[in-house]
Amino acid sequence: METKKIxxxxxxxxxxxxxxxxxxxxxNKEVRQSGIxxxxxxxGSSDASDRSRYEFHADDDMCTPLPANxxxxxxxxxxxxxxxAEGSNPPASASLVENSEQIGSFNP
Numbered sequence: 001m002e003t004k005k006i007x008x009x010x011x012x013x014x015x016x017x018x019x020x021x022x023x024x025x026x027x028n029k030e031v032r033q034s035g036i037x038x039x040x041x042x043x044g045s046s047d048a049s050d051r052s053r054y055e056f057h058a059d060d061d062m063c064t065p066l067p068a069n070x071x072x073x074x075x076x077x078x079x080x081x082x083x084x085a086e087g088s089n090p091p092a093s094a095s096l097v098e099n100s101e102q103i104g105s106f107n108p
Contacts, residue, residue, distance in 0.1 A: 035076055035079050036077070037056055037074065037075060037077060038056075038072050038073070038074050039074070039089075039090055041069075041070050042055050044069055044105070044106070045069075054075070056084040056085070057086060062106060062107055062108060063106065064107045065103075066103075066105040069103065071103060071106050072106070074096075074100035075095065075097065076095045077090070077091065077094045
């Protein structure tokens with residue numbers, strides 16, 4: 001009788017864990033709280049004061065290895081900032097994240 005009680009408690013515990021894991025699969029969404037996004041340098045030279053040289057692209061791998069070129073840099077748009085529109089430039093309120101440059105060449 002004691003063994004049956006222990007087995008039923010273990011089964012109940014596993015069912016609760018399984019239910020929790022299954023339910024979280026439908027409720028967990030990636031939430032970006034930092035507001036930091038990668039913008040690609042489409043002009044080939046890095047001049048952070050000229051935001052028109054940088055474009056946002058959701059694809060995270062648009063750089064090909066080439067020495068001496070800055071392919072992308074990260075910009076901080078502020079906490080809980082929504083994802084930028086495809087092809088948009090960093091807004092005036094954004095700040096460049098130090099040491100975030102990726103060396104290479106922009107390859108759309």
